Amino acid sequence: MGHLKRTVPLWIAFIFGVGLIIQYFVPHPISQKALGMTQKWLVIVVFVALLLGLGSLLQSHLRKIKAQSAGWGYSVVTLSVLALTVAAGFHPNNDKPGGPLLWAYTNAYSPMSSTMFSLLGFFIASAAFRAFRARSLEATLLLCTAVIVMLGQVPLGAYIPGVSNLSAWILGVPLTAAKRALTFGVALGSIATALRIIFGIERSYLGGSE
């Protein structure tokens, strides 16, 4: 059992990791076909895992309803809507405009999603207020920079001499330099992590380091 849980996954990670690195350098159609095949396997794995996810969702909400724990009413709503959506999925008119699934998407899902997204506007304002309070030298510098950049992005900035150029310089030089430095770090970290996983040094994603 330990062999199946530890050694086999490590060998799978090694074979597919090294294989996909080599695949990047091999343009031959056989290599492309192998890549396409592994991507199809991934879809199958994801589908099976989605069934597990559905089981987990049902279990978690049924448990809440049974125990009548805090907010169990939301669980009733979730499971009812899940059942309704699945039922709507079997409706024969789904491929036509006005079918129940499309109706639910347009009239329920889409507006609710947009509502969540629009909350960002308010949250950005409150986060900006907190971030730009001039409590220290760094925060003051951040505030000044933010004001210059924001002025540079709005029509008013065009009437203040030098602001547009300064804003463009901040975005083009220090900001780009910092972003590139971060990108280099992330890229090197990704490669190091990938190597650790491929060669079995990093095993915590399997559930432990033993």
Added chain:
Amino acid sequence: MIRAVAIVLLATTAAAAQAPADFKVYDKPGDAGGAIIAEWKGLPDEGKPMAEGGVEYVVSLGLSKDGPWTEIERFPGTLHRKNEAPDLFGFSKSNDSEHFIELEGLVPPPGGPWLGTGRSLPTWVKLEVKSPAGAAVAGPLMAEAAPDWWSWNKSNVLLFILFFGGATFWLISKARRDPNIFVRRIPGLDAMEEAIGRATEMGRPILYLNGLNGMDSISTIASVSILGQVSKRVAAYDSQIMVPCYDAVVLSVCQEVMREGYTAAGRPDKYREQDAWFITQEQFSYVASVDGLMIREKPAACLYMGYYYAESLLLAETGGSTGAIQIAGTDSITQLPFFIACCDYTLIGEELYAASAYLSREPLQLGSLRSQDAGKIFIIATLLIGALTAAAGFPFVKHLMATF
């Protein structure tokens, strides 16, 4: 592999016009097959307008040496220069005055495609040169497209991987011999212990999120690794953790990692499978559910590890409003400012990948962190040398680093 290379078989049809020298037709190197390249040296005055003595090139294809011919492209002498395709011809100065055309997936009437992946026929290529002085023809020459086994133009990437991989394994073997490796403090990771302790004291749970990417993302793998370490501490402190998942595969891995974490802490009986559960794979539905959970359960600590999109601020602001201590770690550069603004501690970029090694203090993993430093030194040195040599008019380092 080049199947056919032929040089200069000219047939001049008009005495006054000059045919281009070194006309060659060959299989495109480093591709999946289905493409051939024609190249030739440019003519004097080809850059001028036609009326002033410039030239126009006409490329035609045929399935036999005698035709019939299908005109593929007609263009002035200023276009299709070899310097437009450094992936094929490199960065030689002579590319500025030489021409090429890539012939791929063409559908000439009426025979259907004769160049394309999975289909390759011997193809004849003819180049006509038209100028006010007359016309000339180069070729026809034949080539057959064939698939290749290696992309030579990606060799620099391979070299870097070999260098970086070699440095990683050397530093790991060094760490085996001397496990006392200095790693600078990462306050965000040190604060995790504090956050878990705080949650235990307050009798409230810890909320742990893995981001919105699947297990195919390095940041999610890093996040799951951190979850393993966090689970150990949660089990040791007898605290409670909640892991609502966005991805069903991530859920399965999280449950396994948490079980092992509790077992490693000697508290397997405390592990509850329901502490990690699947919510949905819809971005804002997931956010609505997690935000609701935060408001209802009021976790003492919120840990956001992994890759995030627009939901980062929605999560972190709601978490902040509940008074939780918040620690984020992401390699999503666009979301970092939001986490920095809203969270108590933020692991920036590569610190997320270092977290598992940092928390586990395992010498082999710590050794691999050193290779990241070696990579950074290499990149900084390359940038400096590249900038200096390019400024001096020798851009060979820049060319060496080009990726295709």
